[in-house]
Amino acid sequence: MLAQTTVSVLIQGPTHRIALKSIGKDGRQAGDLPTIWGADGFVGYTDPAAAVAEVEEGIYQVNTSWIDAAGDGQELRHTVIPEVKVTRDMTVTLDARDTVPVEIRTPRPAEQRGILSYQTYRERSGAGG
Structure with missing residues (x-):
């Protein structure tokens, strides 16, 4: 009798801990969990209480x-750091005091109604993401 087995190997690059810290406009640490985006989408936290994620080496976008x-x-x-190059364990700080006002002008008087939203876009190696 002949037996066959399929073998699969997942190769992963080096991983590092990335800690995220948010500072509010009053200069105090905020209790939020910034969003981490990698090449494959949203990255979850391995330790949400400490705002720490373990990620593979690479480039990430963080925002809050x-x-x-x-x-x-x-x-x-809204604070966005579009390119965080992770090559070692590190802490990334998003600071509301670094934000600047954005003024929207319309050709005629306007009034905001409904939900406020925003979009971000980044391009990596010639591909959108």
Whole structure:
């Protein structure tokens, strides 16, 4: 009798711990979990309580948002670091104090209605992602 077995091997590159830290506009650490995006999409946290993920070496995008009170209602602060090159264990800080106002002008008077949203886009090695 002849027996056959299929063997599969998954090769993974070196991995490193990336800790994310968010600083609010008041200069204090915020308790959010920034989003980490890799070549294959969203990256989950291995230790959410410490905001730490273990990732394969490579380039990642990290981002987070805060909604703060403003004189005329609320303001959204959004921080994106489009390219975080992970080659070692590291800490990445997203700081709301680094945000700058974005003013939207329309040809006629306008009023915001509905949901505020945003999009980000990055290009890696000639491919969108």
